[in-house]
Amino acid sequence: MLSQEVLNELIKILGKENVLTSKEDMITYSFDATADMPSQEPDVVVTPDTKEQVVAVVKLANKYQIPLITRGSGTNLSGGTIPIKKGIVLSMLKLDKIVEIDAENLTARVQPGLVIQRLNEAVASYGLIYPPDPGTVTTATMGGSVSECSGGLRGLKYGVTKDYVMGLEVVMANGDVIRTGGKTVKNVSGYDLTKLFTGAEGTLGIITEITVKLIPAPKYRRSMLAIFDNLDKAGKTIADIISNQVIPATLEIMDNVTIRTVENYAKVGLPTDAEAVLILEVDGSIEQVVVNEFNTVQKICKENGAVDIKLAQSDAERDGIFAARRAALPALAQVKPTTVLEDATVPRSKIPEMLKALKNIAKKYNLQIGTFGHAGDGNLHPTILTDESDKEEMERVHKAVDEIFKVAIELGGTLSGEHGIGMAKAKYMEWEFGQEGIAVMQKIKDALDPDHILNPGKMFGGN
Ligand SMILES: Cc1cc2nc3c(=O)[nH]c(=O)nc-3n(C[C@H](O)[C@H](O)[C@H](O)COP(=O)(O)OP(=O)(O)OC[C@H]3O[C@@H](n4cnc5c(N)ncnc54)[C@H](O)[C@@H]3O)c2cc1C
Known part of the structure; x- marks a missing residue:
């Protein structure tokens, strides 16, 4: 709880309208897009209009040693904006020029x-x-x-x-x-x-x-949906495309759980009996190069046993295919109350092994896992569909998540391809960096933020 003195100083810096303290506002800023995380209400939310106000708020937080959590739209998937130590949430949404x-x-x-x-x-x-x-x-x-x-x-x-x-x-x-x-x-x-x-x-x-x-902007692009009756074949296709030195702009995968869920949610005409689909796009500024690369990608899909390939004949068809992929997370999120989404990432040649491991982990812990993601860059999003209120199932979920990251690291991968560490993955950091690596990062933190007021509890856990 902040003293009235601090609140008055904040109002002086930002004006009353930019200092939020109502219960509704505190609840709104107590969580972000990450599932299976504790929520925590901040003491106050401030919405500066100028950089000078940001500087003044930072100086005040420093003077009174108050945690300061900077926030954009709160869509991160690692618990990065949860004000776990309370304090001031600094919303940057008005600085939008x-x-x-x-x-x-x-x-x-x-x-x-x-x-x-x-x-x-x-x-x-x-x-x-x-x-x-x-x-x-x-x-x-x-x-x-x-x-x-x-x-x-x-x-x-x-x-x-x-x-x-x-x-x-x-x-x-x-x-x-x-x-x-x-x-x-x-x-x-x-x-x-x-x-x-x-x-x-x-x-x-x-x-x-x-x-x-x-x-x-690339002038030409060609897009397609390749359909597979076997997940391993789709995984091998990804590895083969890369090893053939074709780099598509987009190479996304959705497994059967995701395909069925997206189709049920968005009715975009996906083949619900397929074990996997790949969404592929090549682009560039020389038409013939784009055509050649597209033909190579098609050939590799066929050689790996794609049962069907749907070429996008118009921008509308292309947008439909991409919309299906973008619907993956919202669609999966509708199946069960809790959607635990991870972003373990492996070297591209290890995608088939990672896909197999995910299937085995789902079976071992008797969990429903939908897998989709940016497979071409090795970044999969295994998504566990569960229910936070089911304590016994959540124990299995946590064991499965531990194992997903263990396998990813063993395959030469990383804890995060794009979602960051936040609170969600802080406990695994040592697996990737060792104690020595963590110590170097902590020294940087100590040097730049000696009192640990900036976003405490993130990246390394603790403070
Ligand atoms: C449905 C869905 C799909 C997604 N798809 C993708 C995807 O394909 N790829 C991907 O990478 N991510 C994806 N994400 C995750 C998320 O959208 C990204 O992490 C996003 O870039 C976060 O932006 P934000 O404005 O919401 O940041 P926030 O969530 O508000 O903040 C993220 C982090 O940045 C810090 N921060 C914010 N602003 C500042 C600042 N000005 N200075 C210093 N620190 C700051 C916060 O403290 C926090 O640690 C997805 C999320 C959802 C819900």
């Missing part, structure tokens, strides 16, 4: 509360795109996606958010404001602080401005 589109240098400067899709709408008339494309592109913010280093449906060819962040403005825990990187394509001055803050989940500083790289 496009500061500059520099078409000469192929860059844009934006405020962190900008929704990703709005940047793409603004740069489309210049023939440019900002490629990072999480499923929540119409709701998630630039600041949240930079802080999670989000991926999405185009990660295979175009990479993830960190590949596009060129520079940042960051408010440090003591209120200092620093700038990292910039507009130059080449920049090797000093330590790479831009990369350090990208994916730091609000634990090292508060991002108040972002400079991103834009690229020319």
Whole structure:
């Protein structure tokens, strides 16, 4: 509980309308999109209009040693915005301007509360795109996606958010404001602080401005849905496409549980008896190259026993296929009260083994697991359909999740391809980095946020 003195100071900095204290508001900010996490109401939520207000709030939090949890749209899937130690939630949604589109240098400067899709709408008339494309592109913010280093449906060819962040403005825990990187394509001055803050989940500083790289929009694209009667064949197809050195823009998988659920939810004409479908898109600026790559991908699908291949004949058909994939999580979320979604990621050649392991884990723990995801970049989303109120089943869920991450690490993979660590995966960090690796990260945290006021309880657990 914050003292009236602190609340009065916040009102002085932000104005009464930007300081929320009602019970309804506290409940709203007590959770995010992550399932199976504890909820916790903050003491207060503030909604600054300016960077100067952000700086003043940080200085105040520092002075009184109050936890400060920065929040975009709260769509993260790792419990990253839950104010587990209470304190001040700093909502960045009002800082949502496009500061500059520099078409000469192929860059844009934006405020962190900008929704990703709005940047793409603004740069489309210049023939440019900002490629990072999480499923929540119409709701998630630039600041949240930079802080999670989000991926999405185009990660295979175009990479993830960190590949596009060129520079940042960051408010440090003591209120200092620093700038990292910039507009130059080449920049090797000093330590790479831009990369350090990208994916730091609000634990090292508060991002108040972002400079991103834009690229020319590809002129040609071809898309298809390949249908398989066997999950292993679909897994091998993915590995074969990559080893044949074709890099599609999109290579997504949905297993039978996901296909049936999506079809039931969205009625998009998916084959409900298929064991797996692959959603594939190749794109580029030279038509013949796109056609050749598309033909190679089709050939590999056929050689691996695809029972049917549906080519998208129009933009509308292509959008229908992609809409089916984007519906995967909302559709699965309707089946049972609780949807535990993971993003274990393995080297691409290990996708068939990971798919097999997931099937075995579902059987071993008698759980319903739907698997979909960005298979082309090794990033699967095994999604356990369960019910938080069923204590006995939840014990099996937790054991299954432990095993999913154990297998992913054993296969040379990582705890997170794009959803971050937050609270959800903090306990597994040592498996990936060892005690020594964790110690280095903790030293960085101690140096930049010595009192641990920024997003406590995330990344390493504890404080
Ligand atoms: C249906 C669904 C589909 C999804 N699909 C994908 C997908 O395909 N790929 C993918 O990568 N993710 C996906 N996600 C996860 C989520 O959408 C991303 O992590 C998203 O980028 C988070 O943005 P946000 O604005 O909601 O951030 P929030 O959830 O509000 O915050 C995320 C983290 O960033 C920190 N933060 C926010 N703003 C700042 C700032 N200005 N400065 C410092 N720290 C900050 C927060 O403290 C928190 O740790 C999906 C989520 C859902 C619910």
